[in-house]
Amino acid sequence: EAGVAQSPRYKIIEKRQSVAFWCNPISGHATLYWYQQILGQGPKLLIQFQNNGVVDDSQLPKDRFSAERLKGVDSTLKIQPAKLEDSAVYLCASSSLWGNEQYFGPGTRLTVT
Amino acid sequence: GNSVTQMEGPVTLSEEAFLTINCTYTATGYPSLFWYVQYPGEGLQLLLKATKADDKGSNKGFEATYRKETTSFHLEKGSVQVSDSAVYFCALRTPYGQNFVFGPGTRLSVLP
Numbered sequence: 001e002a003g004v005a006q007s008p009r010y011k012i013i014e015k016r017q018s019v020a021f022w023c024n025p026i027s028g029h030a031t032l033y034w035y036q037q038i039l040g041q042g043p044k045l046l047i048q049f050q051n052n053g054v055v056d057d058s059q060l061p062k063d064r065f066s067a068e069r070l071k072g073v074d075s076t077l078k079i080q081p082a083k084l085e086d087s088a089v090y091l092c093a094s095s096s097l098w099g100n101e102q103y104f105g106p107g108t109r110l111t112v113t
Numbered sequence: 114g115n116s117v118t119q120m121e122g123p124v125t126l127s128e129e130a131f132l133t134i135n136c137t138y139t140a141t142g143y144p145s146l147f148w149y150v151q152y153p154g155e156g157l158q159l160l161l162k163a164t165k166a167d168d169k170g171s172n173k174g175f176e177a178t179y180r181k182e183t184t185s186f187h188l189e190k191g192s193v194q195v196s197d198s199a200v201y202f203c204a205l206r207t208p209y210g211q212n213f214v215f216g217p218g219t220r221l222s223v224l225p
Binding site: 004033043093100101104105107 | 158159
């Protein structure tokens with residue numbers, strides 16, 4: 001079974017530029033999560049989808065971050081414009097609808113200069 | 114609100130030493146509890162889990178017991194190896210929902 005795929009693995013941009021990350025969850029997983037992991041901290045949930053609907057986006061900075069999950073499969077997370085404090089690893093995870101386990105992708109390491 | 118507290122790292126041990134990483138939680142109801150491990154340059158991997166009080170999760174020589182009375186889920190291993198060097202995250206999943214809350218992580222370094 002293929003795992004959660006993310007791309008790119010690394011991205012360096014200047015502040016005020018925009019960036020997008022892509023995630024392909026495990027086939028058949030209804031729930032998809034985006035996390036932000038700042039160096040030295042645990043993952044912080046940004047947004048959770050169930051199929052193509054948003055379940056929780058309470059910690060998403062909506063003035064600059066957006067995410068979509070068209071057709072309930074792949075998802076993209078966008079930052080526009082980026083700030084220095086957005087430098088972090090962005091993790092995507094998925095789980096089955098009533099599953100008790102999340103499966104994580106390798107993450108995208110973003111550096112904003 | 115729901116939260117997870119872990120012992121601060123880094124933890125440095127010699128090979129074959131006994132490991133304990135403390136984890137306590139605050140949650141409404143009875144959450145499921147997890148330990149995830151993150152090796153350098155990789156994503157998080159589920160190490161073990163427990164879904165109800167007194168359950169013991171185990172994997173790769175690691176164990177943790179869900180203690181409702183002390184709201185704890187401490188991670189233990191009897192004899193660590195250099196390959197266990199990683200960051201360990203304690204996490205909970207809220208009941209009736211699918212929100213996961215992670216602790217800050219504890220970095221473990223095992224020296225040969």
